[in-house]
Amino acid sequence: MKKLILIGLPGSGKTTVGGLLARQLGLPFRDCDPQVERLAERTVAQLFSSGEECFRRWETAALQALCAGEDCVLVTGGGAVLRPENRALLRRSGVVFWLDRPVADIERTLERANRPLLAGGGSLETLRRQREALYRICADYAIREDTAQAAAEVIAAIWRERV
Numbered sequence: 780m781k782k783l784i785l786i787g788l789p790g791s792g793k794t795t796v797g798g799l800l801a802r803q804l805g806l807p808f809r810d811c812d813p814q815v816e817r818l819a820e821r822t823v824a825q826l827f828s829s830g831e832e833c834f835r836r837w838e839t840a841a842l843q844a845l846c847a848g849e850d851c852v853l854v855t856g857g858g859a860v861l862r863p864e865n866r867a868l869l870r871r872s873g874v875v876f877w878l879d880r881p882v883a884d885i886e887r888t889l890e891r892a893n894r895p896l897l898a899g900g901g902s903l904e905t906l907r908r909q910r911e912a913l914y915r916i917c918a919d920y921a922i923r924e925d926t927a928q929a930a931a932e933v934i935a936a937i938w939r940e941r942v
Contacts, residue, residue, distance in 0.1 A: 781872060781873035781874060781942075782845075782853045782872050782873030782874075783804070783806065783851070783852045783853065783874055783876070783934070783938055784855065784872065784873045785852070785855065785876050786855050786857075786859060786860055786869070786878070786914055787877055787880065787914065788878075788880070789856075789885075789889070789903070790885040790886075790888065790889035790903070791878040791879075791880045792880060793857075793878055794810060794854055796878060796927045796930045796931050796934070797852045797853075799927060800931050801852040803935050804852070804935060804939075806851050807849060808851065808852050808854075809845050809851045809852065809854070810853075810854045811838060811841050811842060811845060811853070811854060811855045812856055814841035815837045815840075815841040815856075818844070819837045835858070835862060838865070842859060842865055842868055843868065846869070846872035853872075853873065855869070857910070858906075858910070860914055860916075861910070861913065866916060866917045870917060874919050874920075874938065874941055875919050875920075876920050876937075877915070877917070877920065877921045877922065878922050879914070879921045879922060879923050880923070882903045882904050886903060920937060
């Protein structure tokens with residue numbers, strides 16, 4: 780078996796859907812950002828204050844550790860797909876699901892405070908334009924369900940067919 784991996788924009792529901800999937804499928808839940816913070820011994824915000832590239836280096840290290848570990852539901856950060864080595868790692872480590880929620884839907888529920896690229900007035904639409912092609916390249920499946928529960932059900936059904 781491989782990892783079930785969720786990618787997508789900040790606020791697309793990766794953590795919520797991932798938690799639902801972990802419970803439904805009886806798999807451990809792993810989130811990349813807390814792993815980054817454990818490895819770096821600094822918060823995501825502190826790492827970003829040293830520059831996005833600093834954070835991305837730690838993110839790659841965290842993904843490498845998580846992908847080498849146990850089978851699980853793995854939630855990445857929204858920008859994990861920016862580095863080619865991360866895309867290759869994710870593709871070979873599991874089945875990748877892109878939570879492809881419309882920006883307008885994300886904006887209605889987004890908490891910007893804990894999202895360094897958006898806290899200073901950054902645009903989700905800009906991030907989408909920058910990352911959409913990378914999400915497509917990396918993903919085995921694009922999931923466009925309206926709710927977290929519906930997304931989890933669709934992903935769980937695909938997962939059960941594949942494993």
